[in-house]
Every structure is written in structure tokens, then in C-alpha cells.
Amino acid sequence: MLTDATLTFVALGAIFAYSFYAVLVAGQLSLGQAGFASLAAFTAASLTPRPSEVGEIPALLIAIVIGMVVGSAAAVVLGLPTMHLRGVFLAIATLAFAEAVRILILNQEWTGGAQGMSVPKVLTPGIAWAVLAVVAYWFARMGRSRYGRALEAIREDELAARAMGIDVGRHRLAAFTTAGAVAGLYGVLWAYYVRLIAPEDFGFTAAIDGLVTAVVGGSTMFVGPLLGSGFQTLIPEIQRALGVEAGWIRPFVASALLLIIILFLPGGLASLVRRRIRMPRRRTGTPEQGLQTRSHPAPGELLASLEGLSKEYGGVHAVENVDLELRSGEVVGLIGPNGAGKTTLVNMLSGLIPPTSGLATVLGTQVGRVPVHRVAKAGVSRTFQHSKLFNRLSALENVLVGGHLVSRPTFLRRLLWLPSARRDELAALDHAARCLERVGLYDLAGSRASSLSYGDQRRLEIARALASDPTLLILDEPAAGMNHVEANRLSDLIGSLAADGLTILLIEHNVGMVLSTCDRIVVLNFGKVIATGTPDEIAADATVIEAYLGSAEADTRPTDRTEGSHP
Numbered sequence: 001m002l003t004d005a006t007l008t009f010v011a012l013g014a015i016f017a018y019s020f021y022a023v024l025v026a027g028q029l030s031l032g033q034a035g036f037a038s039l040a041a042f043t044a045a046s047l048t049p050r051p052s053e054v055g056e057i058p059a060l061l062i063a064i065v066i067g068m069v070v071g072s073a074a075a076v077v078l079g080l081p082t083m084h085l086r087g088v089f090l091a092i093a094t095l096a097f098a099e100a101v102r103i104l105i106l107n108q109e110w111t112g113g114a115q116g117m118s119v120p121k122v123l124t125p126g127i128a129w130a131v132l133a134v135v136a137y138w139f140a141r142m143g144r145s146r147y148g149r150a151l152e153a154i155r156e157d158e159l160a161a162r163a164m165g166i167d168v169g170r171h172r173l174a175a176f177t178t179a180g181a182v183a184g185l186y187g188v189l190w191a192y193y194v195r196l197i198a199p200e201d202f203g204f205t206a207a208i209d210g211l212v213t214a215v216v217g218g219s220t221m222f223v224g225p226l227l228g229s230g231f232q233t234l235i236p237e238i239q240r241a242l243g244v245e246a247g248w249i250r251p252f253v254a255s256a257l258l259l260i261i262i263l264f265l266p267g268g269l270a271s272l273v274r275r276r277i278r279m280p281r282r283r284t285g286t287p288e289q290g291l292q293t294r295s296h297p298a299p300g301e302l303l304a305s306l307e308g309l310s311k312e313y314g315g316v317h318a319v320e321n322v323d324l325e326l327r328s329g330e331v332v333g334l335i336g337p338n339g340a341g342k343t344t345l346v347n348m349l350s351g352l353i354p355p356t357s358g359l360a361t362v363l364g365t366q367v368g369r370v371p372v373h374r375v376a377k378a379g380v381s382r383t384f385q386h387s388k389l390f391n392r393l394s395a396l397e398n399v400l401v402g403g404h405l406v407s408r409p410t411f412l413r414r415l416l417w418l419p420s421a422r423r424d425e426l427a428a429l430d431h432a433a434r435c436l437e438r439v440g441l442y443d444l445a446g447s448r449a450s451s452l453s454y455g456d457q458r459r460l461e462i463a464r465a466l467a468s469d470p471t472l473l474i475l476d477e478p479a480a481g482m483n484h485v486e487a488n489r490l491s492d493l494i495g496s497l498a499a500d501g502l503t504i505l506l507i508e509h510n511v512g513m514v515l516s517t518c519d520r521i522v523v524l525n526f527g528k529v530i531a532t533g534t535p536d537e538i539a540a541d542a543t544v545i546e547a548y549l550g551s552a553e554a555d556t557r558p559t560d561r562t563e564g565s566h567p
């Protein structure tokens with residue numbers, strides 16, 4: 001049953017599927033790989049000396065180098081203008097590219113047009129599997145590297161990934177370039193196996209086949225493409241062996257199996273394989289050891305200054321003419337009724353949205369003029385009003401991504417198994433363990449973020465935000481939806497972070513928590529600052545009482561510290 005041809009096609013199918021996996025892992029849907037493979041195959045086949053001149057293996061190696069360079073260069077050229085596209089728009093743009101390549105190659109003399117180009121057969125099953133092993137190794141080592149985790153974070157939640165300091169554009173382009181190189185590799189191997197290549201070998205059907213193989217295999221684990229290709233290639237073989245030959249039955253059964261996988265295993269076949277979590281030892285104490293930590297400003301130093309900051313949506317003044325200063329070591333509460341503009345204000349502070357007018361300088365960066373990841377790099381970290389965890393990653397992995405800015409890149413060193421990469425990984429794991437321990441979630445390190453209780457998810461967001469060793473921590477309604485016990489534990493946690501000297505900006509409707517935790521409170525109403533002062537001043541302010549504290553929105557229950565235990 002397992003003929004040489006079958007074995008070779010399993011390997012080739014898996015390599016092509018890896019070129020899709022390379023971008024799916026970062027949440028990108030591209031169909032341009034067929035175009036990269038085609039360009040690489042025809043260029044390499046026409047430029048490479050014949051095996052009779054240089055020998056078979058050298059000829060194949062030269063062709064592979066040419067193909068991978070052509071594939072990755074084409075990916076960079078296509079990626080630069082298209083990397084801002086998402087989902088189906090990227091798929092259409094890349095498909096248009098693949099189709100343009102097909103038509104171009106079909107109409108060139110040097111490619112042999114529709115007749116195709118003959119290429120010496122050099123590839124053996126052994127070589128195909130050896131190359132597949134190298135490709136699989138690349139992606140296996142990528143998975144647990146800082147780079148690999150950043151790609152997964154982008155797939156799970158792009159905005160949160162940016163807020164963790166990940167340069168999303170650069171990472172997406174890198175993933176796309178890898179896809180181009182692997183597709184180029186596939187194109188060359190295909191050419192040196194099938195003897196005659198034609199533009200149709202790399203048409204729409206090929207692109208869809210590659211994508212389906214990658215999706216069936218799954219894009220959350222490096223074994224996915226291999227499983228997908230095995231499934232796609234071997235199912236017809238098994239059917240043949242069982243005598244299920246009659247015309248339409250074979251493709252029908254194969255398609256039905258495909259449908260079953262997509263319906264019942266949305267994560268692909270790889271989701272059947274358990275993802276192994278390497279647990280760090282329980283750690284306490286400060287999270288810095290072993291990582292490149294920042295130097296924080298001295299207490300009292302100016303961290304952020306907002307001058308006349310405004311944000312307008314159509315006719316709605318979400319934030320209007322806000323002047324505010326934040327100083328190092330302060331814990332500032334930001335309160336106000338629903339729709340007062342609190343989230344809009346912190347979104348501007350963390351660089352997520354640009355102001356309509358006014359100036360905001362935060363830790364030396366002019367927010368709104370620099371990308372979000374640069375604001376994060378300057379030392380701003382945050383949680384979100386509506387949880388934005390990386391849901392399919394474990395609690396530990398979420399926090400490891402949070403430590404992106406303070407941990408060292410490990411991928412290339414991991415490829416070479418350098419001890420320094422292992423040391424850096426252990427340091428990052430220790431750091432993440434400390435952050436989890438700090439919020440009381442160490443025991444749940446291996447749990448998927450999406451499986452945690454609501455209160456634990458909110459604390460995990462705080463652990464993830466702490467992992468970047470921020471200078472300014474913004475907490476957007478961290479107690480929303482929590483019960484009294486959870487809110488009290490959170491209040492204790494914020495109190496202890498503040499006691500450590502962290503500068504905190506806290507948005508919260510639980511006024512009891514704000515009054516007991518903050519040094520200073522700023523009250524917003526209809527986008528404007530209506531009061532600023534100490535908790536006592538704010539609690540006694542008639543305007544604030546009328547606009548907010550007297551209303552049903554403010555949760556003015558005092559925080560009973562005896563009820564909850566310290567995490």
C-alpha cells in the first residue's frame with residue numbers, strides 16, 4: 001500500500017501544508033503559496049545546472065536555495081502592501097497574486113507555456129522525508145520560542161498582542177516570508193519529482209488542497225501539517241486497499257471524513273495530541289530575576305501629562321479637553337458614570353486610539369503618534385474592560401507572552417539547542433511563575449485561559465500585564481462582574497501592587513475599592529473632568545455625589561477586607 005510515490009506525496013503534501021501553517025499559526029489566511037511555489041519551481045528549474053553537469057544532489061541543493069530565495073522574496077514583495085489586510089481580504093489578495101503568477105507563467109516562452117517544463121527527476125522518498133524532518137523541526141522549535149508564542153498571541157487577539165509590546169506588522173511579515181520560503185521549497189521538490197511541471201500544478205486547486213491539508217491537520221501544533229497530509233494522502237489509499245473503488249464513492253467518503261473533522265475537531269487532528277506544558281517551579285518574590293528589566297523613574301517623577309486631550313466620534317465628545325498629570329508611584333482612580341469617557345481616555349493613554357486633538361506624553365512617547373507596541377515598550381501595560389486573554393493558550397503561556405518585552409528572543413538559538421536559549425527560557429518561565437503566584441494563580445498555570453472562572457480570568461489579565469514589568473499599569477474595570485469575595489481579593493492585590501511602588505491608573509465602578517486603594521481620584525462626566533482630589537475630598541464633593549456617587553451605577557459598598565483572603 002505504501003508505495004514510494006505515496007510516501008513521497010505524503011512528505012510533499014506536508015511540506016506544502018507547512019507553508020500554510022506558517023501563517024495560520026499567526027491567524028493569517030493566505031492562498032498565495034501556490035504562486036510562490038510556482039515562481040520558485042520554474043525559476044529554479046531554469047537556472048539550476050543539470051544534474052549531469054554537477055551531480056544530482058548538488059543540483060537539487062542549488063535548486064532548493066534558488067527556490068527558497070525566490071519564494072521568500074516574492075512573499076516580502078507581496079507582503080509589504082498586503083500585511084494590513086485581515087481574514088478573507090488577505091485570502092482574496094493573495095489568491096489574486098497566485099492567479100496572476102499562473103497566467104504570467106502560462107504565457108512565457110521560457111516556462112514552456114501550457115506544455116510546461118521538463119525537469120530531471122532527482123527527488124527520492126528518503127530525500128523528501130529528510131527535508132520534511134528539517135521543516136517540521138523548524139516549526140517544532142519555533143512553537144515554544146518567544147517568537148512562536150508572539151505569533152500565537154497575534155492569532156488569538158491581535159489588539160492584546162500589540163498591547164503586550166509585540167510588533168504585529170513585523171511578526172506577520174516574518175511569518176509570511178517563512179511561508180514564501182517553505183512554499184518555494186515545496187515548488188522545487190515537486191518539480192524535481194514529477195519530471196514535467198505545468199502552471200496548472202500550482203493553480204487554485206493546489207492552493208485549496210494545501211490549505212485544507214493544513215486546516216485538517218490543525219494550526220495549533222507543529223505536527224498538524226504532517227497529520228493532515230497523512231490523512232489526505234492515505235485515506236484514498238486505505239479505501240483502495242479496502243476495495244472501495246466504485247467511481248464516486250471514494251471521493252465522497254474522503255469528503256465526508258473531511259467534513260466530520262472540520263465539524264467535530266475544529267482545531268484539526270493535532271488537537272487530539274495533548275499539548276505538553278512545561279511547568280516552572282513555584283516562585284515567590286520579585287519577578288525580575290534573569291530578565292532585562294527596566295529602570296523605573298523615581299517616586300514623584302512626572303510619568304504622563306495630558307494637555308487638552310479630546311476624542312470625538314462623529315458628534316459625540318467621548319473625551320473633552322482633559323488635562324491630567326500622573327506621577328511615579330501614584331495610584332490614581334478614574335471614575336464616572338457609564339459613557340463618561342473613561343475607557344476612551346485610557347485607550348488614548350495606551351496608544352490604542354489617537355486623540356482628535358490635544359497632546360498626551362506618556363513615559364516620553366507621544367501617544368497617538370507611535371504604534372501601540374512602542375507605548376508598551378516605554379512601560380505602559382494594561383488590562384481591558386472586556387477580557388482580552390489569549391483564550392486557547394494556557395494561563396502560563398498568556399503570562400509568558402506578557403513578558404515578551406522583558407525576555408530575550410530564543411528561536412534561532414533554540415534551533416541550535418544553545419544552552420543560553422534554555423537558560424533564557426527558564427528565566428522567562430520563572431518570571432511567569434512569579435507573576436502567576438503574585439495574583440494567586442500558580443496552581444492554574446496549565447489551564448486554558450478560556451476555562452478559568454471569570455474572576456480568575458481578570459486576575460490572569462493582571463498577571464499578564466505585570467509580566468512586562470510596567471512603569472504604569474492601567475486596570476480597566478478589573479472588578480467588573482466579580483462577586484464580593486473576588487472583589488475583595490482583587491482590592492488586596494491592587495493594594496499590594498501599589499505598596500510596591502507601581503504607578504496604577506484604576507478605572508472602577510466599585511467605589512469602595514477606589515476609595516480604599518487610590519491616592520488621588522479623577523472624576524469624569526460627559527468626557528470632562530468634573531473633580532480631582534483625595535478619596536475623602538471626592539467622597540464629600542457635591543458635584544460628584546450628584547453626577548455619580550448618588551447614582552445606581554456607582555457600587556459604593558465598602559470593601560470588607562475581612563471577607564476575602566489575600567491571594
Ligand SMILES: Nc1ncnc2c1ncn2[C@@H]1O[C@H](COP(=O)(O)OP(=O)(O)OP(=O)(O)O)[C@@H](O)[C@H]1O
Pocket residue numbers: 313316317318319336337338339340341342343344345385
Ligand atoms: N468607537 C466608538 N465609536 C463611537 N462612539 C464611541 C466609541 N467608543 C466610545 N464611544 C462613545 O464615547 C462615549 C464614552 O465611552 P467610554 O466607553 O469611553 O465610556 P466609559 O466611561 O468607559 O463607560 P463605561 O463605564 O460604561 O465603560 C460614549 O458615549 C460612547 O458611546
